Amino acid sequence: MVKQLYIVRHCKAQGQESEAPLTAEGQAEALALRSFFQQKRVDRIISSPFKRAIQSIEPLAAERGVAIEEDHRLKERELSDRPLSDWLEKLERTYSDKNLAYSGGESSHAATERAKAVIDERMQQDEEAVLLVTHGNLMSLILGEYIENFGFGEWKKLSNPDVYRINIESRSAERIWKEGEW
Known part of the structure; x- marks a missing residue:
């Protein structure tokens, strides 16, 4: 069973589209993430396919030789x-009504369930430490499963990047990233 599960929000990017790259500041933040994880074990890295997520974790993956x-x-x-x-305003409503979905969009419930499936699969593996790289909205929905009352207001407070450690056994999570510390 996985002993450490980290969830990482991508660094600052040039936009919201899937191919938006990191800004120059975001590239520096990716190096800070690499430093942040210097003394932490990372056996596996699983990321959103969006360019900004991949670029955020590439320095760490390259240094560790982890795909x-x-x-x-x-x-x-x-x-x-x-x-x-x-x-x-519409996004805020989706935090109180988890089944609310707009035209062609995804409800909070549906997004949370797809993310939980990734976590559940990882928990069945033997890796010591797994790092998941995602986006702010999905990260906040995941954290809502482990931190009581984690919602829209907390989503607004997430930083780029941000890092939480999830404890599956105690069903809790804690923020371990400290802005400006790295």
């Missing part, structure tokens, strides 16, 4: 398939 496994279930949740001028 980055892409898993589409860690991609960002799509709120809608059309532009929403009031997207922030």
Whole structure:
């Protein structure tokens, strides 16, 4: 059984589309992530296929010689398939109504379930430490499963990057990333 499960939010990026690369600041943050994990064991890295997620963890993966496994279930949740001028208000509603889905979008419940499937699969493996790289909205939904009342307000407080350690046995999570420390 996995003993350490880390969930990482990608570094600062140039946009929201799947091929948006990291900014220059985001590239520096990726190096900070590498330093942050210097003394931590990482046996496996599973990432969203979005470019910003991959680029965020590439320095660590290269240094450790650990392959980055892409898993589409860690991609960002799509709120809608059309532009929403009031997207922030609509997003906030999805935290109180987990089954609310907008045109062509995914509900909080559906997004959480696909992410939980990745975690459940990993828990059946023998790796010591697994690192999952994802996006802010999906990360907040995952954390809501382990931290009581983790919702929209907490999502707004997540940083790029951000790192939490999840304890599956105690069903808890703690933020271990300290902005500006690295």
